[in-house]
Amino acid sequence: MTAHEGLRADRIRVTGPSGRVVLDGFGTHAKPGRVLALTGPSGSGKTTLLRALLGCLPPGLRLAAGSVSWRGRPVPTGRAGRRWRLTQVGWLAQDPASTLYPWQPVLDQVIEVLADRGATGTAVRAEAATLLERLGLDPALHTRTPGRLSGGQAQRAALARALAGDPPLLVLDEPTSGLDPDCARLAAEAVRRRRGDPSRVTVLVSHDRRLVGDLADEVTEIAAVAPLRDPAITSRRTGTPAVLTVHGLVLDHPAGGSPLLTADLTLHVGELVALLGPSGSGKSTLLRALAGLHAPAAGTLLLSAADTTGPLPHPASERSRAQLRRIQLVGQNPRDELNPAHRAVTAVARPLRTLAGLGRAPARAQALRLLSDLGVDAEHAARRPGRLSGGQRQRIAVARAVAPGAAVLLADEITSALDAATTTRLLDLLDRLRADGLAVLLATHDLDVAARADRVLRLSAGTLHEQDVSAHP
Amino acid sequence: MSRISLALAAVLIAVTLLGPALAPYDPAAPVIAPWQASSSGHLLGGDVLGRDVLSRLLAGGRHLLVLSLVSAGAATLVGTLGGLAAGWGGSRVLATGADLLLAVPVLLPALVLAVALPGDAAVVVATVMAGAPLTLGVVRDATAGVREHGYVRAARLRGERTLAVLLREVLPAVAGVLAADLGLRFVTALQLASALAVLGLTDAPATGDWAAMLRENLAGAALNPAALAVPALLLALLSLAVSAAAHAGLRHAFGTGDSW
Numbered sequence: 152m153t154a155h156e157g158l159r160a161d162r163i164r165v166t167g168p169s170g171r172v173v174l175d176g177f178g179t180h181a182k183p184g185r186v187l188a189l190t191g192p193s194g195s196g197k198t199t200l201l202r203a204l205l206g207c208l209p210p211g212l213r214l215a216a217g218s219v220s221w222r223g224r225p226v227p228t229g230r231a232g233r234r235w236r237l238t239q240v241g242w243l244a245q246d247p248a249s250t251l252y253p254w255q256p257v258l259d260q261v262i263e264v265l266a267d268r269g270a271t272g273t274a275v276r277a278e279a280a281t282l283l284e285r286l287g288l289d290p291a292l293h294t295r296t297p298g299r300l301s302g303g304q305a306q307r308a309a310l311a312r313a314l315a316g317d318p319p320l321l322v323l324d325e326p327t328s329g330l331d332p333d334c335a336r337l338a339a340e341a342v343r344r345r346r347g348d349p350s351r352v353t354v355l356v357s358h359d360r361r362l363v364g365d366l367a368d369e370v371t372e373i374a375a376v377a378p379l380r381d382p383a384i385t386s387r388r389t390g391t392p393a394v395l396t397v398h399g400l401v402l403d404h405p406a407g408g409s410p411l412l413t414a415d416l417t418l419h420v421g422e423l424v425a426l427l428g429p430s431g432s433g434k435s436t437l438l439r440a441l442a443g444l445h446a447p448a449a450g451t452l453l454l455s456a457a458d459t460t461g462p463l464p465h466p467a468s469e470r471s472r473a474q475l476r477r478i479q480l481v482g483q484n485p486r487d488e489l490n491p492a493h494r495a496v497t498a499v500a501r502p503l504r505t506l507a508g509l510g511r512a513p514a515r516a517q518a519l520r521l522l523s524d525l526g527v528d529a530e531h532a533a534r535r536p537g538r539l540s541g542g543q544r545q546r547i548a549v550a551r552a553v554a555p556g557a558a559v560l561l562a563d564e565i566t567s568a569l570d571a572a573t574t575t576r577l578l579d580l581l582d583r584l585r586a587d588g589l590a591v592l593l594a595t596h597d598l599d600v601a602a603r604a605d606r607v608l609r610l611s612a613g614t615l616h617e618q619d620v621s622a623h624p
Numbered sequence: 625m626s627r628i629s630l631a632l633a634a635v636l637i638a639v640t641l642l643g644p645a646l647a648p649y650d651p652a653a654p655v656i657a658p659w660q661a662s663s664s665g666h667l668l669g670g671d672v673l674g675r676d677v678l679s680r681l682l683a684g685g686r687h688l689l690v691l692s693l694v695s696a697g698a699a700t701l702v703g704t705l706g707g708l709a710a711g712w713g714g715s716r717v718l719a720t721g722a723d724l725l726l727a728v729p730v731l732l733p734a735l736v737l738a739v740a741l742p743g744d745a746a747v748v749v750a751t752v753m754a755g756a757p758l759t760l761g762v763v764r765d766a767t768a769g770v771r772e773h774g775y776v777r778a779a780r781l782r783g784e785r786t787l788a789v790l791l792r793e794v795l796p797a798v799a800g801v802l803a804a805d806l807g808l809r810f811v812t813a814l815q816l817a818s819a820l821a822v823l824g825l826t827d828a829p830a831t832g833d834w835a836a837m838l839r840e841n842l843a844g845a846a847l848n849p850a851a852l853a854v855p856a857l858l859l860a861l862l863s864l865a866v867s868a869a870a871h872a873g874l875r876h877a878f879g880t881g882d883s884w
Contacts, residue, residue, distance in 0.1 A: 253769075442781060467781055475783050481774075488774035492796030498775070501792075502782045551778060 156223045157183045157352045163217030179371040186353040188363040191373030197356045206232040237267045241318035245325050247309030251297040257308035258293035268316035303331050303430015324356045331430045331596040358570040391420040394590045395559045400450030412613040418590040425601035426594040428610030434594040438561040442480040443467030476506040479552035483564035488548040489536040495547045496532040506555035542573035562593040629868030640685035647679035651831040659844035669848040672840045677851045684833040695751035695813035700806045703759025711767025722757035730754035743826030747817045755809040766798040807870020
């Protein structure tokens with residue numbers, strides 16, 4: 152009987168460095184053949200609980216009381232624990248692409264996992280290739296390193312590593328937050344296939360109530376999840392003047408051949424435009440090209456808000472300060488948006504000095520004021536990114552971008568690593584900045600986020616189509 | 625563990641720097657019979673010329689320490705500049721040059737240099753030759769790793785010049801790795817300085833240094849073992865303490881404490 156107990160935690164208490172209690176008296180049970188969901192908002196301790204269950208709490212945290220058992224035996228720690236996780240646990244982490252080795256082709260990384268989970272012989276290579284193809288990665292991409300894949304493609308490769316060899320325990324940490332809908336569907340399918348097999352246990356950490364309702368047999372709620380704001384109440388803007396006009400932009404494919412995409416688009420003052428499209432379709436590249444970080448093959452950009460005449464130069468290095476401050480980009484990964492060595496206030500004050508020409512003290516004061524407007528108090532503003540949450544980091548990154556007086560904000564998946572409540576707060580923040588005239592072009596996978604946009608542009612097969620918002624699901 | 629090693633390193637460095645002022649006798653003048661065993665007036669006995677071993681130990685660390693620090697600093701500086709250039713520009717030339725330098729066994733050029741240059745200069749140059757290529761590789765990879773990060777991109781989008789991006793954004797982000805690397809270069813420098821001093825190729829001050837004491841007192845090891853054993857022990861301890869502190873810095877640099 153105990154051999155079929157699955158993963159069980161009894162009254163566990165996790166304490167921090169100074170004895171501060173992070174989780175207390177927590178019990179949960181993932182039964183064989185069933186799917187357990189752990190839900191709760193950002194900061195409620197989902198990831199900590201998950202790490203406690205897997206016996207790998209980060210340094211500084213420890214299991215002070217209670218027990219965690221896998222199939223009736225305590226979960227091993229230290230070296231034995233690593234061995235156990237390698238052979239028994241498929242783990243799709245919260246930021247899955249960052250768990251890939253940067254310098255190794257993705258196919259080899261999947262083969263390695265299969266070998267760890269006991270696969271031998273010549274068929275392993277074929278098995279790994281089949282798995283990657285089933286998840287939508289062409290054979291041509293298998294020999295690439297993660298850096299040469301798009302964000303979504305790298306996430307698929309990480310999913311393949313988690314699913315390889317059908318591990319006895321599968322753990323998915325926020326599978327829908329960063330994946331495009333297709334890839335999220337693949338992950339959900341994999342979970343569904345495991346259901347009912349008594350030798351397989353699945354744990355799902357998610358704030359996505361739709362996914363949890365769809366997949367989970369049991370739900371352990373850590374704290375209530377704040378609902379997304381009803382998109383119907385968002386006002387839609389029309390009739391404001393154009394701020395950025397893009398004519399006949401052509402971006403070449405890095406591998407050559409036919410162009411990656413061609414685009415014509417106009418952004419109006421105060422508008423939120425969502426940019427949707429499958430992974431690898433070139434959303435990030437388009438935003439980078441507009442920001443001047445990627446050279447287009449052809450096309451003109453007109454930025455009417457800049458105090459200059461004529462089209463915007465393509466490379467950022469040739470743009471004037473007035474042009475640079477008007478169009479800014481925020482990226483998708485809160486881990487690397489902010490310099491680990493700089494305090495939040497320093498990061499926001501810097502562009503005020505270089506682009507807006509303020510002195511040291513006024514720049515600092517204005518940075519603090521802006522941060523507090525955006526919900527980052529003085530105490531947090533004095534912290535370095537290592538001691539800030541993902542949502543706070545993204546707010547600081549947005550503050551840094553808009554601080555010198557941006558008219559256009561290019562936002563590349565800025566909500567993808569955040570939970571629903573934090574996403575809502577970040578979008579509310581953008582709404583407030585838009586009330587002052589900021590235009591936002593937001594690349595996203597999340598249909599709930601796109602539902603708040605004034606307009607939706609869909610990028611597919613290399614062209615941009617305007618999508619009718621009223622028909623949007 | 626790391627705290628103990630840091631404390632040990634701090635005590636050793638303090639004693640080494642303040643030592644000459646604490647010495648009970650003139651470290652350069654004979655005060656007892658050569659190789660006399662330890663007694664109440666002379667805790668560690670006398671050396672080859674009858675000088676007080678304890679006084680010479682207290683006086684003999686500063687030269688080695690300062691020389692090793694200067695050498696390590698020079699190696700890290702050269703390696704960091706090269707690493708930033710190689711990692712930012714993506715050119716293979718610097719990295720290939722560094723790899724070629726690494727293939728040379730370091731004692732060979734060190735010995736040649738010690739004959740051609742003043743001993744201390746030879747230690748600095750040899751440490752740079754041996755250490756800078758390693759630092760260059762580390763800094764190059766760290767720089768290439770942060771090149772595409774959001775904060776570097778943000779700096780380019782506010783029109784910062786390359787040098788400002790490197791100094792303000794890249795260098796602070798890799799500072800932890802650099803601090804650890806400096807510790808490792810110090811150990812290399814100390815080993816080189818000791819090796820050349822044992823061979824009698826450096827210009828040790830008249831008050832002696834720990835490595836020179838090994839050479840001087842080898843012949844009297846049976847009469848006063850302390851004159852040989854204690855300087856050897858101090859050399860080993862200094863290098864252990866600094867490398868342990870460097871490893872603690874390395875763990876800190878890779879941010880295992882930076883949890884989500």
